[in-house]
Amino acid sequence: MSDFRGKGLAALRAEIAALERGGRAACGVLPFGDPAVDAHLPGGGLPLGRWHEIVGEALEAETGAAAAAFAALVAAPLTAHGEAVWVFRRDDLFAPGLTGLGFPAERLIQVCARDEAEALSVMEDALSTVGVAAVIGEVETVDLIAGRRLQLAAETRGATAFVLNRRPFGGKATRPAGSSAATRWRIAPAPSEPSAGEFGLGAPRFRVELERCRGGRTGAFLFEAAGAYSWEKSDGAHPLRLVADLGDRQLAPTPSLAA
Amino acid sequence: MSLEAARLGLYPGQKATDAFARVPELATAEAEPEADAAALEALVDWSVRFSPAVAADPPDGLFLDITGVDHLWGGEAEMLADLQGRLRANGLSFRGAVADTPAAAWALARYGADGAIAPPGGQRELMGDLPPSALRLDLATAAQIERLGFRRLSQLFALPRAPFAKRFGQAALIRLDQALGRTREALTYRRPPTPYIERLTFAEPISAPEDLARVARDAAVKLCARLECEGKGGRRFELFFHRLDGRSPSVAAGLALPGRDAVRIARLLSPKLEGVDPGFGIEAVTLTAGEVEAVSGRQARLEGAARAAVEDGLSPLVDRLANRLGEDRIWRAAPVESHVPELSVGRALPLSPAAETRRWDPEAPRPLRLFRRPEPLEGVIALTPDDPPSQFRWRGRLHRIRRAEGPERIGEEWWKREIEAVGVDHVRDYYRVEDSEGARFWLFRAGLYKAGEPARWWLHGLFG
Numbered sequence: 256m257s258d259f260r261g262k263g264l265a266a267l268r269a270e271i272a273a274l275e276r277g278g279r280a281a282c283g284v285l286p287f288g289d290p291a292v293d294a295h296l297p298g299g300g301l302p303l304g305r306w307h308e309i310v311g312e313a314l315e316a317e318t319g320a321a322a323a324a325f326a327a328l329v330a331a332p333l334t335a336h337g338e339a340v341w342v343f344r345r346d347d348l349f350a351p352g353l354t355g356l357g358f359p360a361e362r363l364i365q366v367c368a369r370d371e372a373e374a375l376s377v378m379e380d381a382l383s384t385v386g387v388a389a390v391i392g393e394v395e396t397v398d399l400i401a402g403r404r405l406q407l408a409a410e411t412r413g414a415t416a417f418v419l420n421r422r423p424f425g426g427k428a429t430r431p432a433g434s435s436a437a438t439r440w441r442i443a444p445a446p447s448e449p450s451a452g453e454f455g456l457g458a459p460r461f462r463v464e465l466e467r468c469r470g471g472r473t474g475a476f477l478f479e480a481a482g483a484y485s486w487e488k489s490d491g492a493h494p495l496r497l498v499a500d501l502g503d504r505q506l507a508p509t510p511s512l513a514a
Numbered sequence: 515m516s517l518e519a520a521r522l523g524l525y526p527g528q529k530a531t532d533a534f535a536r537v538p539e540l541a542t543a544e545a546e547p548e549a550d551a552a553a554l555e556a557l558v559d560w561s562v563r564f565s566p567a568v569a570a571d572p573p574d575g576l577f578l579d580i581t582g583v584d585h586l587w588g589g590e591a592e593m594l595a596d597l598q599g600r601l602r603a604n605g606l607s608f609r610g611a612v613a614d615t616p617a618a619a620w621a622l623a624r625y626g627a628d629g630a631i632a633p634p635g636g637q638r639e640l641m642g643d644l645p646p647s648a649l650r651l652d653l654a655t656a657a658q659i660e661r662l663g664f665r666r667l668s669q670l671f672a673l674p675r676a677p678f679a680k681r682f683g684q685a686a687l688i689r690l691d692q693a694l695g696r697t698r699e700a701l702t703y704r705r706p707p708t709p710y711i712e713r714l715t716f717a718e719p720i721s722a723p724e725d726l727a728r729v730a731r732d733a734a735v736k737l738c739a740r741l742e743c744e745g746k747g748g749r750r751f752e753l754f755f756h757r758l759d760g761r762s763p764s765v766a767a768g769l770a771l772p773g774r775d776a777v778r779i780a781r782l783l784s785p786k787l788e789g790v791d792p793g794f795g796i797e798a799v800t801l802t803a804g805e806v807e808a809v810s811g812r813q814a815r816l817e818g819a820a821r822a823a824v825e826d827g828l829s830p831l832v833d834r835l836a837n838r839l840g841e842d843r844i845w846r847a848a849p850v851e852s853h854v855p856e857l858s859v860g861r862a863l864p865l866s867p868a869a870e871t872r873r874w875d876p877e878a879p880r881p882l883r884l885f886r887r888p889e890p891l892e893g894v895i896a897l898t899p900d901d902p903p904s905q906f907r908w909r910g911r912l913h914r915i916r917r918a919e920g921p922e923r924i925g926e927e928w929w930k931r932e933i934e935a936v937g938v939d940h941v942r943d944y945y946r947v948e949d950s951e952g953a954r955f956w957l958f959r960a961g962l963y964k965a966g967e968p969a970r971w972w973l974h975g976l977f978g
Contacts, residue, residue, distance in 0.1 A: 314911065314953075320883045321953075324978020327882070338828060349884035349975060350847030350859050351874035356882070356978070360847050361873070364864045366835060367843045377835060385827030444952035444978070446916060455919035456948050459978060484879045 297470035305437035306416035319421035337388030382408035439467040475501035569701035621648035642668035710803035719795025733801035738776040747772030748803030881975025888972035899963035920945030
């Protein structure tokens with residue numbers, strides 16, 4: 256590619272990005288710190304001031320444990336700039352578990368909503384509040400209108416929202432429809448690998464599929480929460496460390512063990 | 515007992531058969547202590563229109579602290595007359611008195627002339643003629659005082675203190691001192707007395723919803739102007755609507771940080787006004803500010819400050835959510851000193867300063883999702899006595915364990931129970947296990963291993 260064409264392409268890309276923003280200022284990105292991941296994301300990192308969808312597989316869709324861990328790990332660096340708000344309907348989030356993953360639980364306000372609509376409206380309210388950097392919400396589905404409203408609320412102050420799709424126990428599975436989320440991540444826990452000579456469990460690992468990404472490419476990765484369950488502070492590195500790039504290939508469907 | 519019955523010579527405490535013997539056509543009703551208590555409570559609520567400090571005196575009295583409010587009626591006598599007129603209009607028979615101390619007022623109201631007003635420091639003379647039982651003594655002491663020939667309080671006032679205390683007990687001396695104002699008496703006010711109260715009265719009773727919203731705002735403006743003057747802010751605002759029929763429904767709003775922004779307070783109150791039933795009309799409203807603290811004026815934030823001030827966004831957000839969802843639905847997790855997992859998290863106020871000194875130990879892995887009650891596991895295969903399971907079944911799915919950590923033995927808080935009740939049955943051995951797909955669980959075996967007894971396994975939480 257000649258230099259001239261490269262420059263032209265870059266200019267066109269910038270123009271398209273400006274059009275997509277609709278005249279609003281860009282909110283910046285949160286890089287994962289690994290080029291293999293950041294290359295998939297527009298602007299070289301997780302876009303801030305947008306909302307992101309995080310979904311779980313099978314039983315995870317009901318318990319939402321791995322998805323919550325992933326959301327907490329991604330949102331942890333944002334708490335340096337403001338408070339975090341976690342909205343849910345079922346109150347089973349355990350703060351010492353967040354501390355163990357390295358998320359500062361003392362900077363988290365927990366809100367227990369009574370129903371789905373209320374959870375979404377609390378999220379919107381929190382997103383448009385000064386001093387809130389990240390909002391994590393556990394809801395069943397976000398339809399197009401609710402998604403658009405979340406997007407507008409996130410843009411007002413540049414706060415970032417993470418929506419964990421979690422259905423009630425024994426509830427019907429719903430396919431997520433097309434949404435206005437910036438990204439959609441599908442999270443599943445992955446077997447950990449303790450370092451050589453150690454017993455027990457290693458640092459938690461997650462198999463992460465980037466299913467949708469506006470202005471970027473999809474991908475699949477294996478992440479490890481390297482700093483989990485220790486007093487040691489990581490020196491500003493992202494709490495999630497890339498272990499392996501699983502590539503763009505389709506992951507083998509998990510064998511159903513339901514007997 | 516009705517006035518007619520009293521006129522016929524009946525008295526409270528008389529046996530029903532004796533009363534029937536005197537008045538055969540007597541109509542009796544069952545005593546209803548709960549209904550009486552509820553009526554007294556309603557009366558206490560109603561009396562808030564006279565003074566914010568009202569204390570019930572069960573079973574049949576109430577105290578009004580009118581310090582500093584009587585001038586609104588033009589004096590103590592006028593205030594008492596207004597109170598009497600309003601109560602009589604409602605068909606209540608009662609006696610009232612005004613005095614320096616609650617004990618003196620009690621004695622004068624029950625044993626003195628109706629409507630007696632003791633001048634400041636003058637209760638000693640007025641009480642002199644009353645019987646000793648006017649001191650609210652217990653029955654045995656009162657009987658003893660009577661037996662010794664003391665018929666009037668003036669005789670008791672003249673006694674030297676030390677022999678008095680020796681003979682009749684310390685409690686009687688305290689009652690005496692309380693009556694004469696030598697010692698203070700603590701009243702249990704229905705609402706904590708707050709000097710921050712504003713009142714709006716209307717020439718015509720109001721009932722339209724938009725009028726209610728407007729008076730809520732007007733009262734808030736009035737009260738907040740006063741708070742502003744004194745450099746104070748309140749955390750709890752309660753608005754009472756005094757209806758024509760004597761009831762006074764109220765609405766309340768709480769703030770996470772003390773404040774005095776009238777517009778904000780009115781906005782928090784206004785959605786709750788829908789639930790207020792104006793009845794035949796509302797003749798007065800009172801707005802009280804509770805938990806008042808000093809609030810310094812805030813300088814406008816400089817551009818480029820690193821962090822937004824809490825007052826800018828967070829505190830209004832918390833107020834909105836707490837008033838809409840309820841205060842128990844928004845909180846911040848706070849560490850509690852307990853090694854029992856479900857007890858180690860408390861709920862702090864959402865804007866309470868973060869306790870940096872105490873934190874949970876991140877090196878003791880705790881699950882991200884903790885079940886409120888542990889779920890029983892089926893089909894557990896585990897080596898005895900204390901190996902982790904090699905497989906278990908939970909919610910219809912079989913999980914084969916690949917890696918495990920543990921046990922971490924967590925006992926109960928034995929120091930909080932009777933020493934005989936402490937056993938090993940509540941000891942839990944926790945394991946952190948990972949199944950073949952990578953899902954991580956926190957499960958425990960209840961109790962110690964006993965030969966011949968199947969172990970009970972429970973799932974308590976999930977790691978991400």
